[in-house]
Amino acid sequence: MEHEHNTGRRIGGTFLSVENISLAFGGVKALTDISFDVREHEIRAIIGPNGAGKSSMLNCINGVYRPQQGTIRFDGQAFQQMDPHKAASMGIARTFQNIALFKGMSVLDNMMTGRSLKMHTNLFLQALYVGPNRREELEHRQKVEHIIDFLQIESVRKTPVGRLPYGVQKRVELGRALAAEPRLLLLDEPMAGMNIEEKQDMCRFILDVNDEFGTTIVLIEHDMGVVMDVSDRVVVLDYGKKIGDGTPAEVRANQAVIDAYLGVAH
Amino acid sequence: MSTQTGPAVAGPEETFPRLLLAHAQSRGDRTAIREKDLGIWLSWTWKQVADEVRAIACGLSALGFRRGQTVAIIGDNRPRLYWTMMAVQALGGIAVPLYQDAIASEMLFVLENAEIEIAVVEDQEQVDKMLEILPKYPRLRHIIYDDPRGMRNYPDQVLLAFEALQTSGREYDKSHPTHFQTEVDKGRGDDIAVMLYTSGTTGNPKGVCQTHSALIAVSRGDIAFDGFSADDEILSYLPMAWVGDHLFSYAQALVAGFCVNCPESSETVMTDLREIGPTYYFAPPRVFENLLTQVMIRMEDAAPFKRRLFHHFMGVARRCGAALLDGRGASVSAGDRFNYWLGNLLVYGPLRNVLGMSRIRVAYTGGAAIGPDLFDFYRSIGINLKQLYGQTETAVYVCKQPSGEVKLDTVGKPLPGVQIRIADNGEVQVRTPGMLKEYYKRPDATAESISPDGWFLTGDAGYFDEDGHLKIIDRAKDVGRLDSGTLFAPQYIENKLKFFPHIKEAVAFGHGRDRCCVFINIDLGSVGNWAERRGIAYSGYTDLAQKDEVYALVKECVESVNADLAKDPQLGGSQIHRFLVLHKELDADDGELTRTRKVRRGFIAERYQQLVDALYGGATHCEIEAQVKFEDGRTGMIRADVKIREARTFPAETAQRKAA
Numbered sequence: 010m011e012h013e014h015n016t017g018r019r020i021g022g023t024f025l026s027v028e029n030i031s032l033a034f035g036g037v038k039a040l041t042d043i044s045f046d047v048r049e050h051e052i053r054a055i056i057g058p059n060g061a062g063k064s065s066m067l068n069c070i071n072g073v074y075r076p077q078q079g080t081i082r083f084d085g086q087a088f089q090q091m092d093p094h095k096a097a098s099m100g101i102a103r104t105f106q107n108i109a110l111f112k113g114m115s116v117l118d119n120m121m122t123g124r125s126l127k128m129h130t131n132l133f134l135q136a137l138y139v140g141p142n143r144r145e146e147l148e149h150r151q152k153v154e155h156i157i158d159f160l161q162i163e164s165v166r167k168t169p170v171g172r173l174p175y176g177v178q179k180r181v182e183l184g185r186a187l188a189a190e191p192r193l194l195l196l197d198e199p200m201a202g203m204n205i206e207e208k209q210d211m212c213r214f215i216l217d218v219n220d221e222f223g224t225t226i227v228l229i230e231h232d233m234g235v236v237m238d239v240s241d242r243v244v245v246l247d248y249g250k251k252i253g254d255g256t257p258a259e260v261r262a263n264q265a266v267i268d269a270y271l272g273v274a275h
Numbered sequence: 276m277s278t279q280t281g282p283a284v285a286g287p288e289e290t291f292p293r294l295l296l297a298h299a300q301s302r303g304d305r306t307a308i309r310e311k312d313l314g315i316w317l318s319w320t321w322k323q324v325a326d327e328v329r330a331i332a333c334g335l336s337a338l339g340f341r342r343g344q345t346v347a348i349i350g351d352n353r354p355r356l357y358w359t360m361m362a363v364q365a366l367g368g369i370a371v372p373l374y375q376d377a378i379a380s381e382m383l384f385v386l387e388n389a390e391i392e393i394a395v396v397e398d399q400e401q402v403d404k405m406l407e408i409l410p411k412y413p414r415l416r417h418i419i420y421d422d423p424r425g426m427r428n429y430p431d432q433v434l435l436a437f438e439a440l441q442t443s444g445r446e447y448d449k450s451h452p453t454h455f456q457t458e459v460d461k462g463r464g465d466d467i468a469v470m471l472y473t474s475g476t477t478g479n480p481k482g483v484c485q486t487h488s489a490l491i492a493v494s495r496g497d498i499a500f501d502g503f504s505a506d507d508e509i510l511s512y513l514p515m516a517w518v519g520d521h522l523f524s525y526a527q528a529l530v531a532g533f534c535v536n537c538p539e540s541s542e543t544v545m546t547d548l549r550e551i552g553p554t555y556y557f558a559p560p561r562v563f564e565n566l567l568t569q570v571m572i573r574m575e576d577a578a579p580f581k582r583r584l585f586h587h588f589m590g591v592a593r594r595c596g597a598a599l600l601d602g603r604g605a606s607v608s609a610g611d612r613f614n615y616w617l618g619n620l621l622v623y624g625p626l627r628n629v630l631g632m633s634r635i636r637v638a639y640t641g642g643a644a645i646g647p648d649l650f651d652f653y654r655s656i657g658i659n660l661k662q663l664y665g666q667t668e669t670a671v672y673v674c675k676q677p678s679g680e681v682k683l684d685t686v687g688k689p690l691p692g693v694q695i696r697i698a699d700n701g702e703v704q705v706r707t708p709g710m711l712k713e714y715y716k717r718p719d720a721t722a723e724s725i726s727p728d729g730w731f732l733t734g735d736a737g738y739f740d741e742d743g744h745l746k747i748i749d750r751a752k753d754v755g756r757l758d759s760g761t762l763f764a765p766q767y768i769e770n771k772l773k774f775f776p777h778i779k780e781a782v783a784f785g786h787g788r789d790r791c792c793v794f795i796n797i798d799l800g801s802v803g804n805w806a807e808r809r810g811i812a813y814s815g816y817t818d819l820a821q822k823d824e825v826y827a828l829v830k831e832c833v834e835s836v837n838a839d840l841a842k843d844p845q846l847g848g849s850q851i852h853r854f855l856v857l858h859k860e861l862d863a864d865d866g867e868l869t870r871t872r873k874v875r876r877g878f879i880a881e882r883y884q885q886l887v888d889a890l891y892g893g894a895t896h897c898e899i900e901a902q903v904k905f906e907d908g909r910t911g912m913i914r915a916d917v918k919i920r921e922a923r924t925f926p927a928e929t930a931q932r933k934a935a
Binding site: 150155161163166167217220 | 543
């Protein structure tokens, strides 16, 4: 890869692959025979016009939607249908297009919920905050504090999420996903609705996450500038079909992609 | 010429590294410094600090650092950066702290001027600036960084992690076990300890060389004056390159042995202040102003009952709070005293707590004039806020207000060991133990600032009042006259305007002209809130600034200043006739403010010549295009149509009095 930020990062073998995925809601075909792969440590973008099936694709990967056909291979295991709990415990975390945080809870508490799968003590001990739970919770808090430091949100640690500006909420949501220490991070339009400065910050964080933690990232994004700068490879969807796959430069030169974005005379 | 002298003071020859070792020996287990990291306050004892400093010093020696050389220190207030300062001094070197928000080209000048070969910096942001400078300044041999975040893939020929420096230092120490102590023993009081670059209102910054003896002497003087002890706590959050922080968080802390607390980040200072509850606090007036503005904005949003409660008790506090603080309780009626007691319970106490000022014994402000209402506000809620006067060249050791003798418009009495005289042109000249040794490599500037008979020429105009307090009016060179011969003190007018929470900056013009006119910068936070409340939509600063409603708001402020000026026998003639609200915020990156946020009047007048002409030419609006520099160093253009408005003036009382 020719990007500057890739110099110190080694991209590994295939980590996730989706093979011949088809998904329909009644008569509506959301995805038709989609196949692509994601290599370890890479940043893979999914782009496409509105309604192309990008979010549906992410939802298939982490098991929210059950595709009628096809196979998802993650970390060597094949699944006909993923299920969300299984996905999370295997190290797949995600953020949402519309922020899905607990608005009344503080930033810190929201991020602690990202660790709930890693809590091993029972509810009774957790309620009392004694013995092994105390030790466990301190460990989790430390992990979360590292992420707070990483995302530079120390100053709002104790602020209820609902009171924060949109861009910071997006950052908190990323933080909650990171708290689960994911191996695969799915980001659904992490930069939607942001101004240029917020977008730059978010790009920086995405690259840093990938660089520092080696997390493999699949992201959906509309801003072509961002996609070109950040991603290693791009998949292009249109009307539920794959119309392009390759490096940003290849995709940009692809006639089918240009037609999908700019429209063609019929 | 009149001369005033404080009592004499004397100190033995000492250096900061010796003080550090003495603390480590005599009270090694007491906490010396704290830092909040990952949400937890971490502490280091004096013994641990001495150990860290030893490792850093030996690490620097291993890199080939020798006596008399300089090290740049750039970053927020971090324990490791303070330790580096101690380590550099232990080796007989000179620490050169730089303003961390300066852009690379500004830093380049200082690095070249101070012949710096080693820079110790906080994080990636500063490393990036150093790497940008490197091609133009290849003499920079090592860049040592504290926080490795984001630098995994950086070229490492010149970069060195702080841990690696200390590790190699510990190895060097093993093979040269007497090295550290020998170097400390070689230190002498009149060695230069630190070079602080002045912000440079005119021309390039100058390096002010301060010696160990001078800084230690003034620290002892300050400590005796206010009774500081090893039990005091301070939060260090002001730039390390500023003489104030250097004196309070470094020199005084090492002399008195009190505990220095470093905040988690610059955005968390308010929270950290509350958690630490310092007993001794210093802030320039703008910080006090920001705090008050925040309180006021939040009070506006509070429930009606709370708001009424607040305003009622603030009224009580204005009446009698300051008198009670100064121990002049006898003049306060029993009713008011009860009211104040109740207010303390319900309002002042909780408010002090929110501000993080519950434990404060002494708070100081200085560096710029403070608004009367601002000053009274803090004193009335029971915070012993006082003023002091000094500059980098005098190690801020000239005048301080003694507790109980606090006045709004003076800066206090000469400190022990200080002599002050007023020159015939009104300039304040001082002799102080904190006198600079010289400006680095600038004998011309040194000769200009220190008279042959050893007085430092401050450049400030002032006089002593009937109680022996020094009163500073303005910079001696800025005090001018209108065409009519009326005295014109621009800073005095600007400060009066800036007191209004809606006005952030003001620039007054008038010297050699027929009347006074001003540029205004509105405070985006405060005016933005005001606009939202009234349903006025705006897209940003430029848009908001040119709203008619905002002009009406500013006009009220200007006219109330005029009413105030009219009462002044000297300055009544310099009332503001016309004003405009600038289309962009004045910014240090554009050279309009100094790094300490003082307006550079001459520069602004030149840059906005068009607007000044329009003000005096009688136009009602003026189109302007200006270049702005963004924080990342890129530039862009802002274009706007700036409105100009007239303000009502009041009959000055001078003329009448003279006629009568």
